[in-house]
Amino acid sequence: MTLSRPIDFVTVIYEPEIGMLELQARSFATFVPQELVGQIILIGNDTQKLCDHLKSRIVPCYGDLAKKVIVHPKERIAPGMPSWGHGWKTQQVLKLCVCDFVNTASYIVLDAKNHFIRPISPLDIFAENGHLRSWKLSYIDNFENLCRSSFEYFGIDAEAYITRLPPSITPVPLIKEYVRGLLNYILEKERLLFQYFFFKHDAMTEFLIYYAYLIYRGKSLDDIFEFGEPVAATLFKDKVVDFGNFDSLMWQAEQPSRYIFGIHNSALPFMSEHQRKRVIDLWAARGLFPNRSAGEAFFSNQLLK
Numbered sequence: 001m002t003l004s005r006p007i008d009f010v011t012v013i014y015e016p017e018i019g020m021l022e023l024q025a026r027s028f029a030t031f032v033p034q035e036l037v038g039q040i041i042l043i044g045n046d047t048q049k050l051c052d053h054l055k056s057r058i059v060p061c062y063g064d065l066a067k068k069v070i071v072h073p074k075e076r077i078a079p080g081m082p083s084w085g086h087g088w089k090t091q092q093v094l095k096l097c098v099c100d101f102v103n104t105a106s107y108i109v110l111d112a113k114n115h116f117i118r119p120i121s122p123l124d125i126f127a128e129n130g131h132l133r134s135w136k137l138s139y140i141d142n143f144e145n146l147c148r149s150s151f152e153y154f155g156i157d158a159e160a161y162i163t164r165l166p167p168s169i170t171p172v173p174l175i176k177e178y179v180r181g182l183l184n185y186i187l188e189k190e191r192l193l194f195q196y197f198f199f200k201h202d203a204m205t206e207f208l209i210y211y212a213y214l215i216y217r218g219k220s221l222d223d224i225f226e227f228g229e230p231v232a233a234t235l236f237k238d239k240v241v242d243f244g245n246f247d248s249l250m251w252q253a254e255q256p257s258r259y260i261f262g263i264h265n266s267a268l269p270f271m272s273e274h275q276r277k278r279v280i281d282l283w284a285a286r287g288l289f290p291n292r293s294a295g296e297a298f299f300s301n302q303l304l305k
Contacts, residue, residue, distance in 0.1 A: 006106040007125055007173075010098050012074075012091045014045045017112035017265060018053060019302030022061055023266035023288070029063030030287055031259075036122055038104040040069045043094050045087065068241035070101075076197045077101065093195045093208035102187035104131055111170045113203040113262040117286045120259050125173070127226030132173040134225040138163040139208075149203035154216035161215065166225060168207040171232060172261055174285045175224065182213040240275060244288065250278055259298055268303055 009028075013021050021042075028040065040062065044051040051073050056229050059069045072092065078097040080301060081090060095109045108125070139147040139162050147165070151158035155228055166172070183194045188198050198204065214221065221227075233253040239245040261282065271279075280295035289295040 004183070005122075005126075006036060006104055008041060008102045008104045010043070010095065010102070010107055011110045011113060011114075012039045012045050012094045012110055013050070013054065014041045014091075014109075015047075015050050016264070017181060018050070018058065018146040018254065020115075020263065020265070021058055021112040021304060023110060023117045023298070024110065024271050025061035025280040026288060028065050028229075029061065031116040031119045032065065033121070034068075036053070036125070037068050037100070039064060041101060041107075042069060043074055043098060044071065044073045045074050045091055045094060048073060055095065055214045064089045071100065076236045078193075081195050082223050083141060087217065089199055093198050095192060096174075096194060096206050096210065098175045098177050099174070102142075105177070106173055106175050109170055109172045109174060111262065112261065113264050114170055114232065114260050115262070115288070117253065117261045117282065117288070118259050124231070124259055131163060131176070131191065131224060131226040131227065134173060134227055135166055136164045136227050139165060139168075140243070141169060143208070146203055146205050147208050149201075150205065150208035151212045151215075153204070154212050156212060156215055158212075161179065161211075164233055165211055166221065166227075167230075168205055169232065169234060170262075171204075172207055174210065178217070178219075179210065181217070182210055185213065190200075219234060222259075229255070229256055232260040233258050234262035235271075235279075236264045237266045237270055240270045240272075246275055246278075253282060257305055262264075263303075 011021065011024065042054050044054060055072045059066050059071070062069050062266050074094055078096050081093065085269070123134060144162065147162055148158045151161065186192065186194050186197050211221070214224065233249055235249055239249045252258060263279065276299060280292055280299060283289050284292045285293045289298065
């Protein structure tokens with residue numbers, strides 16, 4: 001098979017994350033080869049003003065990849081989005097409904113918090129057999145109710161799968177055909193567009209209902225994914241307030257399989273000076289900034305506003 005086929009990348013963004021998205025754009029320009037990228041789709045999950053900011057401030061940061069960046073307002077991706085919906089739910093809807101704007105067979109969903117920390121190649125995305133690379137984790141005690149509810153919707157007992165499912169933390173690779181199949185299934189069954197269905201069902205997540213749908217369709221996850229080591233290390237608040245967790249996470253970021261790092265917005269206010277220094281040292285060592293001073297300036301001016 002040909003491993004050099006491109007893949008689209010999708011990031012849903014809201015205004016407070018625009019500083020972190022700038023870092024993601026910088027990392028695309030530094031580490032992602034042009035031949036691997038179909039489109040980079042940015043979805044403004046906010047006002048039109050955010051889309052204008054993305055075009056003027058963020059798109060140029062992608063360097064030579066800027067010509068592949070397309071900015072969409074959320075209304076274009078999911079028309080009629082319920083205005084009373086919570087932002088996190090809206091974000092989940094957009095990650096699936098965007099499938100109709102994707103030009104490649106598969107696409108990778110990122111959050112603004114994600115950024116690349118080393119060069120990547122097609123073999124980081126696709127295994128030699130063509131399967132998308134992913135890893136397994138357990139949802140026991142972590143999104144357990146959401147996992148069980150997502151599977152129950154299709155009449156499936158989650159017990160056989162709950163300890164060995166792909167992640168719900170980005171990056172998450174999706175297959176366009178199956179995402180569209182899920183949306184069509186819900187439309188036919190519920191007589192509702194996915195955006196309306198999803199806001200009526202709180203006990204689900206977008207990725208868990210996608211995995212449940214794959215199994216409902218009779219698909220083996222092992223025939224879709226090549227499971228291996230995790231590719232991302234993400235700092236959530238719990239990894240910051242516990243120094244042991246923080247050290248473990250930073251160690252993970254140094255492992256060869258990890259090509260994406262992330263800092264959740266909720267973690268930023270709780271980071272100590274030492275923790276900030278460790279992260280900035282990682283950025284500088286990997287070439288995201290020419291030196292520590294530039295990384296410190298970015299952290300202070302863009303992430304701590």
